[in-house]
Amino acid sequence: MDNETCFPCLSGFSASRRFQFRNLRNYSMSSLPSVLITRNDVPKESIMLLQSRCKVEVWEKPSPIPREELLKLVQGKNGLYCLITEKINAELLDAAGPNLKAIGTMSVGHDHIDLEECKKRGIVVGNTPDVLTDATAELTIALLLATSRRLMEATKEITNGGWGNCAWGPLWMCGTSLSGSTIGIVGLGRIGFGVAERLKAFKVKNILYSGNKPKIEATEKLNAKLVSFEELLKQSDFVIVCAALNSSTRGIFNMEAFTKMKRSAIFINTSRGGIVQQEDLYKALTTGIIKAAGLDVMDPEPLPTDDKLTKLPNCVLLPHIGSATVETRTTMALLTAKNILAGLDGKPLPCPL
Numbered sequence: 273m274d275n276e277t278c279f280p281c282l283s284g285f286s287a288s289r290r291f292q293f294r295n296l297r298n299y300s301m302s303s304l305p306s307v308l309i310t311r312n313d314v315p316k317e318s319i320m321l322l323q324s325r326c327k328v329e330v331w332e333k334p335s336p337i338p339r340e341e342l343l344k345l346v347q348g349k350n351g352l353y354c355l356i357t358e359k360i361n362a363e364l365l366d367a368a369g370p371n372l373k374a375i376g377t378m379s380v381g382h383d384h385i386d387l388e389e390c391k392k393r394g395i396v397v398g399n400t401p402d403v404l405t406d407a408t409a410e411l412t413i414a415l416l417l418a419t420s421r422r423l424m425e426a427t428k429e430i431t432n433g434g435w436g437n438c439a440w441g442p443l444w445m446c447g448t449s450l451s452g453s454t455i456g457i458v459g460l461g462r463i464g465f466g467v468a469e470r471l472k473a474f475k476v477k478n479i480l481y482s483g484n485k486p487k488i489e490a491t492e493k494l495n496a497k498l499v500s501f502e503e504l505l506k507q508s509d510f511v512i513v514c515a516a517l518n519s520s521t522r523g524i525f526n527m528e529a530f531t532k533m534k535r536s537a538i539f540i541n542t543s544r545g546g547i548v549q550q551e552d553l554y555k556a557l558t559t560g561i562i563k564a565a566g567l568d569v570m571d572p573e574p575l576p577t578d579d580k581l582t583k584l585p586n587c588v589l590l591p592h593i594g595s596a597t598v599e600t601r602t603t604m605a606l607l608t609a610k611n612i613l614a615g616l617d618g619k620p621l622p623c624p625l
């Protein structure tokens with residue numbers, strides 16, 4: 273059997289690149305470590321990299337693997353390549369059994385993984401920080417502008433006759449300026465910092481952030497000020513959530529929080545839907561407690577197509593595309609494969625959790 277029959281994903285690559293993998297034929301497949309990839313539409317470069325050293329099984333569809341299939345296929349594997357759609361908990365680790373040594377998640381967020389359980393069993397876990405910071409910060413700015421300048425609503429006005437009716441109405445389709453505003457960032461980590469850096473170019477007046485400890489770089493480079501969560505809610509014209517989802521952030525955006533915000537405030541979330549009590553957000557948006565929201569993340573995901581948030585003109589929804597550029601997703605995928613390979617080799621992971 274030639275290499276391309278054995279490794280169909282090699283077919284799109286140059287002869288010299290294929291040559292690097294030619295010797296694989298000489299390996300006995302059963303002596304290679306086994307890795308499960310949970311869907312077949314991950315960037316092929318990462319599949320190839322794993323196939324160069326491992327026996328790789330790829331779930332056959334470009335959609336999240338059903339739980340029962342996952343529990344079945346993970347059995348006996350040495351490595352697991354997963355995404356945010358798979359819950360990695362004791363049940364899954366039990367199903368995998370004692371051979372599982374390394375897990376790579378193609379994400380920076382890891383709230384879908386029970387790290388304690390993995391640690392107890394000596395399984396190393398890696399994620400993909402840094403490489404998606406720019407893409408996610410860019411998308412956050414895009415969502416902020418789409419929400420503050422009402423881009424989705426405005427586009428519809430062209431085809432629904434609204435523009436025809438009012439032509440250049442002086443106050444028609446007016447939004448809120450970023451220039452001169454106070455921005456509050458909840459969670460000034462890598463992505464939050466990237467958002468703040470970009471916002472400087474929009475001539476915002478103040479950047480506030482909340483979190484556990486002061487960030488020296490934030491003060492030095494951005495002149496950002498650490499304030500309490502309450503103070504941030506009270507003072508900000510735009511509240512942007514970039515915090516990780518964990519036990520201290522789950523559900524913190526509830527009615528109490530929205531009520532502390534300005535009635536003119538715009539709320540943006542590109543981190544995790546679980547940080548927001550969605551029912552409370554809906555009430556806040558429909559009763560004028562806050563002005564508008566832009567969400568790239570929701571709970572649940574995918575959001576049901578008829579969810580009531582989809583009916584609100586003052587709520588811009590995106591389907592969790594923060595890191596979705598081809599370059600970023602390819603780099604994330606390769607890093608996921610590298611984490612798994614390092615873990616299988618017993619070496620330090622490029623990005624351990």
Ligand code: DGY
Pocket residue numbers: 356378379380381382404543592593594595596
């Ligand atoms: C992540 O990496 O955690 C993102 O949410 C997925 O784009």
